[in-house]
Amino acid sequence: MNLSRFPRRRYTQYATPIEKLERLSTILGGPNIYMKRDDLLGLAGGGNKTRKLEFLMADALSKGADTVITCGAVQSNHCRLTLAAAVKEGLRCRLVLEQRVPGSYDRFAGGNNFLFHLLGVEAVHVVEGDSDMMAEMQKVADALKAEGRKPYIIPGGGSNEIGALGYVACAQEMLQQLFEMDLDIDHIIVTSGSAGTHAGVLTGITGQNAPIPVTGIGINRKKGPQTEAVYDLCCKLSAKLGLKNAPAKEDIVVFDDYIGEGYSRPTKEMIEAVKLVARTEAILLDPVYTGKAMAGMMDLIRKGYFDGTRNILFLHTGGSPALYVYTKEFFAD
Ligand SMILES: *Cc1c(COP(=O)(O)O)cnc(C)c1O
Numbered sequence: 001m002n003l004s005r006f007p008r009r010r011y012t013q014y015a016t017p018i019e020k021l022e023r024l025s026t027i028l029g030g031p032n033i034y035m036k037r038d039d040l041l042g043l044a045g046g047g048n049k050t051r052k053l054e055f056l057m058a059d060a061l062s063k064g065a066d067t068v069i070t071c072g073a074v075q076s077n078h079c080r081l082t083l084a085a086a087v088k089e090g091l092r093c094r095l096v097l098e099q100r101v102p103g104s105y106d107r108f109a110g111g112n113n114f115l116f117h118l119l120g121v122e123a124v125h126v127v128e129g130d131s132d133m134m135a136e137m138q139k140v141a142d143a144l145k146a147e148g149r150k151p152y153i154i155p156g157g158g159s160n161e162i163g164a165l166g167y168v169a170c171a172q173e174m175l176q177q178l179f180e181m182d183l184d185i186d187h188i189i190v191t192s193g194s195a196g197t198h199a200g201v202l203t204g205i206t207g208q209n210a211p212i213p214v215t216g217i218g219i220n221r222k223k224g225p226q227t228e229a230v231y232d233l234c235c236k237l238s239a240k241l242g243l244k245n246a247p248a249k250e251d252i253v254v255f256d257d258y259i260g261e262g263y264s265r266p267t268k269e270m271i272e273a274v275k276l277v278a279r280t281e282a283i284l285l286d287p288v289y290t291g292k293a294m295a296g297m298m299d300l301i302r303k304g305y306f307d308g309t310r311n312i313l314f315l316h317t318g319g320s321p322a323l324y325v326y327t328k329e330f331f332a333d
Helices: 022-028 049-062 077-089 111-118 133-146 165-181 196-207 223-241 268-281 290-302 320-325 327-332
Strands: 018-020 032-037 067-073 092-099 123-128 151-153 187-192 214-218 253-255 311-316
Touching (some): 022 032, 067 133, 187 196, 214 223, 223 253, 320 327
Parallel strands (some): 032 311, 187 214
16 A cells, blocks of 8 residues: 555554553453553543644645644544644644534533643634534634635544555555564554544555454444444555455454443443553553553453464554543442
């Protein structure tokens, strides 16, 4: 795959490490667990959106944008990192925040919300849950255009075929690293949200004829619609890349058993998983995405899902700033 033909900015100067989690692997008694540390990517606080933004911001700049607009939940990591990338590029940034949990927006909340303020967001537009986010962002864009400005809209999670190229690039990076480490990974586990990460990794692995199974742990949508979303993006990405070997629908594996009461709502298992990884490996997961994905992986290990495999790799997609708005839930336990 030739990714060099797509314009790209660089926000991380190195390949993120792949670490063996010795103590966690021993405690869980299953396969050896490795972790790809994408929580250590560049921009303020790191996390998976940094990779997507390398391609999205390059596209925005090539179109002469002076402002980026994106959207997310009230504690969105994607919004924090889009704003950070805009700061780096000298662009302005506006955020449209969706109150997926009614009344959840608090102008003075900590975590990512505090960072929106610290990084100097131009404006925050708050809308109710289930709003048409594309239409809401378009409204903001139209108002800016009327003032003679040049807005560029980045979809939620940065998950279109441009942003997802970041995870095709990550798949390439991982395969090269694993080769250098002389490490044969049997299974990859990812968090499956707006689908760019899952689709990008799967398309990248398949496109390089390295058919390592990828399991996605859902944190929002049910299995059916999540599988559709991942598949749709895999098809668009494969077309953009001109791939002969695109992922098939059967390659998309999604579990929706670890969502609990809904997006961003804490589960007991998430709290256990975040604590266990903190206390065995000193690695911070997050309450909305990787904590639930880790809870899923731990449950699947216990149920024997990975039996017969030696080495599995968990992709740590970041998100720790959100921990600081869930302190009550953690102290309560
Ligand atoms: C956005 C996000 C995800 C989900 O990635 P998608 O590409 O949206 O599926 C996982 N973890 C963290 C920390 C995130 O911010």
